[in-house]
Amino acid sequence: MTSHRVVLALFVASGATALIYQIIWQRLLTLVMGADAHSTTIIVASFMAGLGLGSLAGGYVADRAGQRARFWAFAACELAIAAFALLSVGFYYDVLYRELGTREVSMAAMALIGFGATLWPTFFMGASLPLAARMLTDNPRQPARWVATLYGWNTIGAAVGAVVTVAWLLPGLPAGGIARVGAALNLACAVLAGVLALRLPAALPVTTPAATAAVPWPDARRSRRFRFWLLAAALSSFVALSLELVWFRLAGVILRSNSRTFGVLLLLYLGGLGLGALAANSARVRRWPAARAFFMLQAAIPLLAIGAVSLLVAGVAVLPGAGRMWWSVARFEGDPLADLTTLAAVLAGAVVPLWLISGPTFLMGLGFGCLHRAVQSDVLLLGRRVGWLQAAGIAGAASGALITGGVALDLLGTSGTLRLLTLPTGLFLWLVLRDLGRSRAVAGMTAVATAAATMLMVPSSRVLWSHLHGVIGPGAIVQEDGSGVALIRPDAEGELIVYANGRSQSQLPYGGIHTMLGAFPVLLHPDPVTVAAIGLGSGNTAFSLGARPETTRIESIEIVGPVLAALQAVGRRDSDAGLRALLDDPRVKHYRRDGRSHLARTMTRYDVIEADALRPDGAYAGHLYSVEYFALVSARLKPGGFAVSWVPTARTLDSMRAVFPHVMVWGEIAIGSAHAIGIDRSVVQSRLDHPFTASRFRAAGVDLSVMVNEMLDEPPQIYTPALAHPGPEGFNTDLFPRDEFGRP
Numbered sequence: 001m002t003s004h005r006v007v008l009a010l011f012v013a014s015g016a017t018a019l020i021y022q023i024i025w026q027r028l029l030t031l032v033m034g035a036d037a038h039s040t041t042i043i044v045a046s047f048m049a050g051l052g053l054g055s056l057a058g059g060y061v062a063d064r065a066g067q068r069a070r071f072w073a074f075a076a077c078e079l080a081i082a083a084f085a086l087l088s089v090g091f092y093y094d095v096l097y098r099e100l101g102t103r104e105v106s107m108a109a110m111a112l113i114g115f116g117a118t119l120w121p122t123f124f125m126g127a128s129l130p131l132a133a134r135m136l137t138d139n140p141r142q143p144a145r146w147v148a149t150l151y152g153w154n155t156i157g158a159a160v161g162a163v164v165t166v167a168w169l170l171p172g173l174p175a176g177g178i179a180r181v182g183a184a185l186n187l188a189c190a191v192l193a194g195v196l197a198l199r200l201p202a203a204l205p206v207t208t209p210a211a212t213a214a215v216p217w218p219d220a221r222r223s224r225r226f227r228f229w230l231l232a233a234a235l236s237s238f239v240a241l242s243l244e245l246v247w248f249r250l251a252g253v254i255l256r257s258n259s260r261t262f263g264v265l266l267l268l269y270l271g272g273l274g275l276g277a278l279a280a281n282s283a284r285v286r287r288w289p290a291a292r293a294f295f296m297l298q299a300a301i302p303l304l305a306i307g308a309v310s311l312l313v314a315g316v317a318v319l320p321g322a323g324r325m326w327w328s329v330a331r332f333e334g335d336p337l338a339d340l341t342t343l344a345a346v347l348a349g350a351v352v353p354l355w356l357i358s359g360p361t362f363l364m365g366l367g368f369g370c371l372h373r374a375v376q377s378d379v380l381l382l383g384r385r386v387g388w389l390q391a392a393g394i395a396g397a398a399s400g401a402l403i404t405g406g407v408a409l410d411l412l413g414t415s416g417t418l419r420l421l422t423l424p425t426g427l428f429l430w431l432v433l434r435d436l437g438r439s440r441a442v443a444g445m446t447a448v449a450t451a452a453a454t455m456l457m458v459p460s461s462r463v464l465w466s467h468l469h470g471v472i473g474p475g476a477i478v479q480e481d482g483s484g485v486a487l488i489r490p491d492a493e494g495e496l497i498v499y500a501n502g503r504s505q506s507q508l509p510y511g512g513i514h515t516m517l518g519a520f521p522v523l524l525h526p527d528p529v530t531v532a533a534i535g536l537g538s539g540n541t542a543f544s545l546g547a548r549p550e551t552t553r554i555e556s557i558e559i560v561g562p563v564l565a566a567l568q569a570v571g572r573r574d575s576d577a578g579l580r581a582l583l584d585d586p587r588v589k590h591y592r593r594d595g596r597s598h599l600a601r602t603m604t605r606y607d608v609i610e611a612d613a614l615r616p617d618g619a620y621a622g623h624l625y626s627v628e629y630f631a632l633v634s635a636r637l638k639p640g641g642f643a644v645s646w647v648p649t650a651r652t653l654d655s656m657r658a659v660f661p662h663v664m665v666w667g668e669i670a671i672g673s674a675h676a677i678g679i680d681r682s683v684v685q686s687r688l689d690h691p692f693t694a695s696r697f698r699a700a701g702v703d704l705s706v707m708v709n710e711m712l713d714e715p716p717q718i719y720t721p722a723l724a725h726p727g728p729e730g731f732n733t734d735l736f737p738r739d740e741f742g743r744p
Helices: 002-033 037-064 067-100 107-136 147-172 175-199 209-214 223-254 261-279 290-318 322-329 338-375 379-420 422-435 440-457 461-468 513-524 540-545 562-573 577-584 595-601 627-635 650-657 681-688 691-699 704-713
Strands: 477-481 484-490 496-500 503-508 530-534 553-558 588-592 606-611 637-646 662-666 669-673 717-719
Touching: 002 037, 002 067, 002 107, 002 147, 002 175, 002 261, 037 067, 037 107, 037 379, 067 107, 067 175, 107 147, 107 379, 147 175, 147 261, 147 338, 223 261, 223 290, 223 338, 223 379, 223 422, 223 461, 223 484, 261 338, 290 338, 290 379, 290 422, 290 440, 290 461, 338 379, 379 422, 379 461, 379 477, 422 440, 461 477, 461 484, 477 562, 484 562, 496 562, 513 540, 513 606, 513 637, 513 669, 513 681, 513 704, 530 540, 530 595, 540 553, 540 577, 540 606, 553 595, 562 577, 577 691, 595 627, 627 637, 627 650, 637 650, 650 662, 650 669, 681 691, 681 704, 691 704
Parallel strands: 530 553, 530 606, 553 588, 606 637
Antiparallel strands: 477 484, 484 496, 496 503, 637 669, 662 669, 662 717
16 A cells, blocks of 8 residues: 555656646747747647557556566656656757747648657656556456546646646746756656565566457457547547636636736646546445446536536626626726725636636546546556547547637637537437437437537627626627637726737727837837837837838737737727728738747848837746847847837846847837937937828827927936946846746
8 A cells, every 4th residue: 555655646746747847848839839829739739649649658568567567667757758858948949949940830840840849758748647557456356446546646746736837936947947857856756666666576467468369459349339438538538628728718818818827727627637536536436337427427517617607707797796896807007996906816816717617627537537437347458448548538638729729719719619519518418318218319309408508508709708808788899719819898088998818908099108119219210111019909009110101011910819800890980090090001011920930930120129018927928028039139120220128127128138239218118229329309300290200190199299209308228338237147038037927
């Protein structure tokens, strides 16, 4: 029994390292492929493909090896993962990013890159469950006894690893240091597994050649039935991963797409799975008929998930104070209602995500245990059947990532995707009723009626996203596709607030800091022919970058595609002259992609490049505030070109100064250049007075002359090569984005 506890501890630690690696490797791979939704989907599917192959291989080895050899094989897997981890940051960043990050590649090529880049570690991660199952199980009477327990503790370890990584490792260590922490844990697991192997008596393999011949696998009499269970496992995992993507989108809006959203989601998702899998080994659950229980749980999972979403959306509208409270969560800038601040934060950050995710994921974990009880009937086949079921489940999950993340959310949106997921509910309910002896006709009509009723529960896209942004009733414009959600809503003063994935970005009509981020640098530049803005928001900055008639090309790069569609909808409905001028301007070229990847891959050279005020704690914001980002901007500027950035922190400014020898700062607006930045007030005034510029901003209701003169009246901070530069410990870097994770 002591060795069983040790193996469980090994599996907890191994699960923790898997999520440590997934988080940091995914961050590094987004530099290669981009941080947009489709690239992230490919990365997730690539991880899963390696896990599936490893599960198959691990199951074969587990059933053919003796008990001591299984422990040695487990130790070898941990060593292989640790060895890759120690090399991974250099491989992903110095090799893949520097060699491929600047090349335009197709989606198919990205998928191959992702698969090849993650195959080695994920293969050995996938091999661990079937190996561990046979390390603990030689009891022919209860072959599935330890499978759910191992999976449960491994998944809880993964949840802990996700939280530790986001809450402590990323704020405290660079990527290489985090990889070394994971490698140390893997190495400790390998050593401990080796010690356990040495304590075991040498033994012949459990499955001798004669035994293998006597029990061919899969058993010919059961092969059709086992193929059915593989399909059931794949469909179950397809639903699970599809729901994870839906929850991630919902949590992104509720938690406002901050750097910790991913960690919170993984904690709730993996924690629910793990607890459910552990509960599957309880005496009460083990008395359930395994197959029927599995079907019932799979039918219930989408029902519970959809019911939780529907009740949340309805509750925001009808519960006393809920709409008012949600407004304080979804507010744009300023102070919320003071008496609701703490409660609203707790509700949005913990209670609501827990409400959405915990119930369905707990049922998923229960279903995992019931599935293996239904299938595992021969201890000599345990490892291979664990491996095949894992591989089938991973194939289903990878398909869920690709189909839901790449197609369904793009075409159907979140509400439509939830409706689509009612179809498996109907299928599994039909299987339950058939198992209970109901006729095909009765089972079919009941299943169809249940699926149809569940579809009717799903709120429309407009209602769903309006309520989650604090808008009860009409008034909001909602657009959604695979890249995210955009919403534009009126505030109490009549301004229109623009949200992208839950984050308030800017407002209409134009004016304020976004206007100056665009207009001020082009008014200072002698000849701004080609300019670019990373981030569209309300379009204020892109509009203002077009202040000069000399400008012939304005590139607007936005990672959340529906933002443009939402602005176009506003343009059709309202008569905002500034927005209309932006949308009708033939000089503006809109790109839906990751802004940093666009700069890395383009051949264009710019006179001005501006990053549009992304909050430093936003997800992947570190990619736009690092020394390496500013170096990329510098490489894409023409001689004398300007890099423009919002500088919300001193560290952002220091990172910019590390690249540009000349930097001028007005408040939170910084302009950097390889050459001294000259300011001739009379020249700037003449440019302001140009009929093109004056009429453009007058029509938009923006008094640009007053705003610019206020800037010019304020003496800027001027940094030159003669001034001392801060040390590298104060920078944001790609491998250590200190500001993104709140490093003091």
